[in-house]
Amino acid sequence: xxxxxxxxxxxxxxxxxxxxxxxxxxxxxxxxxxxxxxxxxxxxxxxxxxxxxxxxxxxxxxxxxxxxxxxxxxxxxxxxxxxxxxxxxxxxxxxxxxxxxxxxxxxxxxxxxxxxxxxxxxxxxxxxxxxxxxxxxxxxxxxxxxxxxxxxxxxxxxxxxxxxxxxxxxxxxxxxxxxxxxxxxxxxxxxxxxxxxxxxxxxxxxxxxxxxxxxxxxxxxxxxxxxxxxxxxxxxxxxxxxxxxxxxxxxxxxxxxxxxxxxxxxxxxxxxxxxxxxxxxxxxxxxxxxxxxxxxxxxxxxxxxxxxxxxxxxxxxxxxxxxxxxxxxxxxxxxxxxxxxxxxxxxxxxxxxxxxxxxxxxxxxxxxxxxxxxxxxxxxxxxxxxxxxxxxxxxxxxxxxxxxxxxxxxxxxxxxxxxxxxxxxxxxxxxxxxxxxxxxxx
Amino acid sequence: xxxxxxxxxxxxxxxxxxxxxxxxxxxxxxxxxxxxxxxxxxxxxxxxxxxxxxxxxxxxxxxxxxxxxxxxxxxxxxxxxxxxxxxxxxxxxxxxxxxxxxxxxxxxxxxxxxxxxxxxxxxxxxxxxxxxxxxxxxxxxxxxxxxxxxxxxxxxxxxxxxxxxxxxxxxxxxxxxxxxxxxxxxxxxxxxxxxxxxxxxxxxxxxxxxxxxxxxxxxxxxxxxxxxxxxxxxxxxxxxxxxxxxxxxxxxxxxxxxxxxxxxxxxxxxxxxxxxxxxxxxxxxxxxxxxxxxxxxxxxxxxxxxxxxxxxxxxxxxxxxxxxxxxxxxxxxxxxxxxxxxxxxxxxxxxxxxxxxxxxxxxxxxxxxxxxxxxxxxxxxxxxxxxxxxxxxxxxxxxxxxxxxxxxxxxxxxxxxxxxxxxxxxxxxxxxxxxxxxxxxx
Numbered sequence: 057x058x059x060x061x062x063x064x065x066x067x068x069x070x071x072x073x074x075x076x077x078x079x080x081x082x083x084x085x086x087x088x089x090x091x092x093x094x095x096x097x098x099x100x101x102x103x104x105x106x107x108x109x110x111x112x113x114x115x116x117x118x119x120x121x122x123x124x125x126x127x128x129x130x131x132x133x134x135x136x137x138x139x140x141x142x143x144x145x146x147x148x149x150x151x152x153x154x155x156x157x158x159x160x161x162x163x164x165x166x167x168x169x170x171x172x173x174x175x176x177x178x179x180x181x182x183x184x185x186x187x188x189x190x191x192x193x194x195x196x197x198x199x200x201x202x203x204x205x206x207x208x209x210x211x212x213x214x215x216x217x218x219x220x221x222x223x224x225x226x227x228x229x230x231x232x233x234x235x236x237x238x239x240x241x242x243x244x245x246x247x248x249x250x251x252x253x254x255x256x257x258x259x260x261x262x263x264x265x266x267x268x269x270x271x272x273x274x275x276x277x278x279x280x281x282x283x284x285x286x287x288x289x290x291x292x293x294x295x296x297x298x299x300x301x302x303x304x305x306x307x308x309x310x311x312x313x314x315x316x317x318x319x320x321x322x323x324x325x326x327x328x329x330x331x332x333x334x335x336x337x338x339x340x341x342x343x344x345x346x347x348x349x350x351x352x353x354x355x356x357x358x359x360x361x362x363x364x365x366x367x368x369x370x371x372x373x374x375x376x377x378x379x380x381x382x383x384x385x386x387x388x389x390x391x392x393x394x395x396x397x398x399x400x401x402x403x404x405x406x407x408x409x410x411x412x413x414x415x416x417x418x419x420x421x422x423x424x425x426x427x428x429x430x431x432x433x434x435x436x437x438x439x440x441x442x443x444x445x446x447x448x449x450x451x452x453x454x455x456x457x458x459x460x461x462x463x464x465x466x467x468x469x470x471x472x473x474x475x476x477x478x479x480x481x482x483x484x485x486x487x488x489x490x491x492x493x494x495x496x497x498x
Numbered sequence: 499x500x501x502x503x504x505x506x507x508x509x510x511x512x513x514x515x516x517x518x519x520x521x522x523x524x525x526x527x528x529x530x531x532x533x534x535x536x537x538x539x540x541x542x543x544x545x546x547x548x549x550x551x552x553x554x555x556x557x558x559x560x561x562x563x564x565x566x567x568x569x570x571x572x573x574x575x576x577x578x579x580x581x582x583x584x585x586x587x588x589x590x591x592x593x594x595x596x597x598x599x600x601x602x603x604x605x606x607x608x609x610x611x612x613x614x615x616x617x618x619x620x621x622x623x624x625x626x627x628x629x630x631x632x633x634x635x636x637x638x639x640x641x642x643x644x645x646x647x648x649x650x651x652x653x654x655x656x657x658x659x660x661x662x663x664x665x666x667x668x669x670x671x672x673x674x675x676x677x678x679x680x681x682x683x684x685x686x687x688x689x690x691x692x693x694x695x696x697x698x699x700x701x702x703x704x705x706x707x708x709x710x711x712x713x714x715x716x717x718x719x720x721x722x723x724x725x726x727x728x729x730x731x732x733x734x735x736x737x738x739x740x741x742x743x744x745x746x747x748x749x750x751x752x753x754x755x756x757x758x759x760x761x762x763x764x765x766x767x768x769x770x771x772x773x774x775x776x777x778x779x780x781x782x783x784x785x786x787x788x789x790x791x792x793x794x795x796x797x798x799x800x801x802x803x804x805x806x807x808x809x810x811x812x813x814x815x816x817x818x819x820x821x822x823x824x825x826x827x828x829x830x831x832x833x834x835x836x837x838x839x840x841x842x843x844x845x846x847x848x849x850x851x852x853x854x855x856x857x858x859x860x861x862x863x864x865x866x867x868x869x870x871x872x873x874x875x876x877x878x879x880x881x882x883x884x885x886x887x888x889x890x891x892x893x894x895x896x897x898x899x900x901x902x903x904x905x906x907x908x909x910x911x912x913x914x915x916x917x918x919x920x921x922x923x924x925x926x927x928x929x930x931x932x933x934x935x936x937x938x939x940x
Contacts, residue, residue, distance in 0.1 A: 060669075060670055093537070
């Protein structure tokens with residue numbers, strides 16, 4: 057087989073065979089197919105597309121480019137969640153301990169922040185001592201004993217994805233449905249899971265802006281999962297404004313703890329609603345509840361009786377973190393300075409752009425501007441208002457926690473530009489826009 | 499400027515600016531833009547196209563990536579010809595001495611064989627001692643004294659094209675009108691010419707199969723030339739069957755000499771007609787004749803009085819070749835064995851596929867299968883028949899001149915498959931399908 061023929065076939069809108077796709081993935085992973093040929097194929101795929109079969113084959117080839125964990129020796133149904141990325145999205149930190157406390161095994165391999173969106177690993181590392189780089193033996197062992205483990209992608213998992221993702225990032229070929237789906241699903245399926253709940257974000261702060269595009273992406277990932285005999289559901293959720301009130305690594309750990317402790321705040325309703333829904337879907341998928349409604353009740357119970365919070369403390373200890381921080385939040389990293397962004401006029405918050413706030417967060421040090429940027433875990437934003445909130449002239453809309461005046465100055469226009477205020481009342485937007493699954497609920 | 503933004507713009511069918519195109523060409527030539535980003539852009543260009551302005555800007559950027567010769571110190575109008583490549587196309591060897599003998603200065607920088615098509619440099623090197631690798635000082639000097647010089651592309655000429663062409667070749671991005679035009683025109687305009695006659699081939703043995711596609715390509719190159727204040731004409735010519743009777747490097751030198759000596763053969767009419775027409779266009783462009791008809795008469799005269807053939811001997815001597823070979827053709831390289839391909843049945847030759855014969859020629863050693871293949875100058879094919887010829891059952895259609903039984907065996911199906919015979923008379927096809935120029939003739 058000649059790679060050039062595969063390339064010309066896709067260039068001319070042909071349909072690649074399973075053999076051609078695995079020839080590409082094997083050859084590229086092994087270094088026999090150079091980057092400059094792979095990038096030409098990626099652009100041809102970007103522009104001419106892959107159909108569902110081709111996408112399934114691509115996912116399979118990427119999945120088997122590395123180790124596919126077999127967790128058959130660990131009891132129970134293994135379920136994970138994946139979010140396509142947002143601002144203030146700390147649901148993983150909330151739902152993983154809830155589900156584990158309720159007996160669902162959660163083998164969670166997460167990523168770092170990308171662009172304006174945050175990453176679970178970066179958030180976990182805001183907890184002093186927390187180690188996300190466990191090797192696979194310790195991962196298995198922790199999972200068996202705790203029912204939960206939270207680590208980063210190891211080099212054994214889907215190496216083809218690692219290499220391809222880096223190439224897509226520099227060749228304008230990231231935002232393609234098939235390439236996104238294959239990347240996500242190959243990594244997730246390599247974890248050895250039985251089921252997966254997807255949180256596909258839609259809105260101006262998400263990779264997919266339009267609901268229809270998010271839904272098409274979600275349906276494609278569900279098809280891939282089903283074709284590989286995995287249970288997959290998806291929630292399409294809003295990412296026009298940040299989720300919850302806290303953005304930034306230590307701040308998001310704090311907000312997760314507040315949710316796990318049941319401490320309510322009217323501006324946090326979206327985070328709580330989404331976290332409960334995701335967890336309930338995972339509990340049903342993990343066969344721990346007979347219905348979605350029963351599962352929702354169990355979630356509330358795990359909060360009320362403290363078992364979810366205890367599970368979080370347990371996994372923090374297991375992975376080397378200082379669990380005392382979780383009881384005394386002042387022990388977590390924090391910023392030295394605070395500034396308020398006030399409403400220029402009175403009215404109702406009409407927009408609180410997740411994209412701008414996410415970009416501002418990166419600029420003050422909560423995310424990476426280059427590959428080797430070091431994250432400042434203490435900085436971030438706390439929202440005092442959300443879309444639909446009533447605001448008086450001069451009232452604080454957000455609080456910026458920062459460590460550098462210079463960085464704040466760079467980020468200021470992002471924060472200020474994120475806010476718009478309407479004279480007329482604005483409805484509170486739904487966080488869950490659509491549920492796509494296999495029949496439990498709609 | 500960020501290269502990724504340029505890439506994304508073309509990916510999304512945007513129009514690139516002159517600044518963006520030169521940023522790409524300068525960056526790629528200097529090695530700041532890596533191959534894997536350039537190949538993604540090439541694929542986006544292949545699929546989304548460049549308009550005429552973008553193509554002109556690409557040509558200019560590629561042209562000025564290297565040295566643009568100024569031949570202002572050499573008297574007369576400098577004219578060259580470029581063919582898009584065919585089988586048995588030795589017109590350069592015929593028209594260069596004719597035009598130089600008639601006072602038109604011919605600064606000719608040629609290429610090597612590519613795929614199934616032959617190359618002028620490989621043919622010239624079949625003449626013992628002929629050196630196509632003159633440096634630019636000797637090139638100028640030879641041109642000044644002889645009115646003619648035949649060399650290969652030096653590293654100073656359009657280095658962006660050299661690098662891009664190599665990348666296009668391995669990334670499935672060769673056959674794009676704009677990329678082909680920019681490649682040809684940037685090299686040709688760097689020679690310091692005032693005018694250019696294009697021979698754009700159409701047919702199953704050409705890169706452009708359909709007449710309309712060849713014409714569109716020709717019109718694009720004429721536009722580029724005109725936008726850069728050069729006179730450009732184009733002939734669209736047939737490349738379904740090989741041109742003339744001889745295919746292979748030394749064999750094509752022999753046939754060129756036969757034409758220059760006026761030795762006629764009814765199967766060579768297409769070669770003679772096309773060579774005369776190209777030369778006449780170049781003579782008009784070089785202001786040596788007032789009309790195309792006058793120029794045609796001058797061409798015939800240069801053959802009849804021996805001045806064209808003498809000019810060929812002169813340039814062979816000038817460039818280190820053994821000119822005695824031209825008087826005694828048995829001194830040129832030849833093959834040790836000959837075999838005949840006979841007609842399976844009687845009738846009229848209906849097709850004599852240039853593509854198959856060209857591929858067969860490469861297989862017996864007349865061209866390169868890989869970049870480091872060594873050409874066997876003596877091997878090739880002599881056609882005893884052409885499309886429209888009457889043939890008796892068992893009569894020889896072609897003669898294969900070869901040096902290796904093994905290679906011949908590999909090539910045999912190409913030669914046999916090239917021939918088809920019809921019971922009914924077949925008209926002799928026109929060689930010149932269309933003339934596109936600036937008003938001299940139509």
